Amino acid sequence: MPEEIAAGTLAAKLNHLFGVVRPADGDEYTFDEVAESIRAQGGPTISATYLWQLRKGLRDNPTKRHLEALAGFFGVPPAYFFDDAEAERIDAELTLLSALRDAPVRQIALRARGLSAKSLEAISDMVDRVRELEGLPEPASDADR
Amino acid sequence: MPEEIAAGTLAAKLNHLFGVVRPADGDEYTFDEVAESIRAQGGPTISATYLWQLRKGLRDNPTKRHLEALAGFFGVPPAYFFDDAEAERIDAELTLLSALRDAPVRQIALRARGLSAKSLEAISDMVDRVRELEGLPEPASDADR
DNA sequence: CTCGCCCATTCACATCAGTTGGTGAACTCG
DNA sequence: CGAGTTCACCAACTGATGTGAATGGGCGAG
Numbered sequence A, B: 001m002p003e004e005i006a007a008g009t010l011a012a013k014l015n016h017l018f019g020v021v022r023p024a025d026g027d028e029y030t031f032d033e034v035a036e037s038i039r040a041q042g043g044p045t046i047s048a049t050y051l052w053q054l055r056k057g058l059r060d061n062p063t064k065r066h067l068e069a070l071a072g073f074f075g076v077p078p079a080y081f082f083d084d085a086e087a088e089r090i091d092a093e094l095t096l097l098s099a100l101r102d103a104p105v106r107q108i109a110l111r112a113r114g115l116s117a118k119s120l121e122a123i124s125d126m127v128d129r130v131r132e133l134e135g136l137p138e139p140a141s142d143a144d145r
Numbered sequence C: 001c002t003c004g005c006c007c008a009t010t011c012a013c014a015t016c017a018g019t020t021g022g023t024g025a026a027c028t029c030g
Numbered sequence D: 001c002g003a004g005t006t007c008a009c010c011a012a013c014t015g016a017t018g019t020g021a022a023t024g025g026g027c028g029a030g
Helices: A010-020 A031-040 A048-056 A062-073 A084-099 A103-112 A117-133 B012-020 B033-039 B046-055 B064-075 B084-099 B103-112 B117-135
Strands: none
Touching: A010 A084, A031 A048, A031 A062, A048 A062, A048 B103, A062 B117, B033 B064
């Protein structure tokens, strides 16, 4: 049983993020994976145990640096953990984007927002090129463009 | 001498906030005032000493709850302390609003943003009424409306 | 079935965030 | 001048945050 995690808490938000943003294969990130990935990206050290505690709600109140790292990893702005309204807005986007399972992919997507049409086109072309290079098939359905 | 506080750091941001958001009489808030005010508003306990450490840069990396409290007091979103772009945006507003020295006043102003014209008018009227009740003079210059 | 691996969970402990208590400088009021 | 207040600043301590190493269950391979 889920042990009653109150909505709007940090634990709930983290839990949600784990559920929604996943690696290429469909399963949730493991605590070790997240911890290591954060370290790899030049973030602060964060232990798998601590991640578990945060997700379970045994610890709330992490430090600024750890919040930054978590937000960075999951590809959401740090405000996600503070403002509930903001969190809801982002959640809407996340579920929309849930086709993009991969966290790095999501980061690219979020950062692309606001770029000029020309830049976007250039990047899009580049991705297609690489995709070809890696021998991946054409993206299935890309209705509107 | 300012002892070299690098731009973009938490210390710099805090310092800036202290400088810009002030009580009714023109002087900066004292550390004790801020600490007590935060406690009074139902926030977590925060010591004056700690505020000083943060402002000086001796401590960065405060916890989530303390960041919330600080943001709440100065009337800025918590994202102010994370995202530099966001911080700049808010700063622009702050300097614009620096006529509003009083923190509580600023909070009202920030929260009023986005309300319907009708509501804004109603509130504005209310403020005028109270102002009259308190025997304050008509606001000096309120050019554009 | 058993070995090996991965992963969540547990617990004892270390480190650093945050506090308490204090010093001295500046300023005020007798 | 001298007692009292207020403030920034300092240093030693406390406890919550965060870690590492050990436990145990689940699961696939041999």
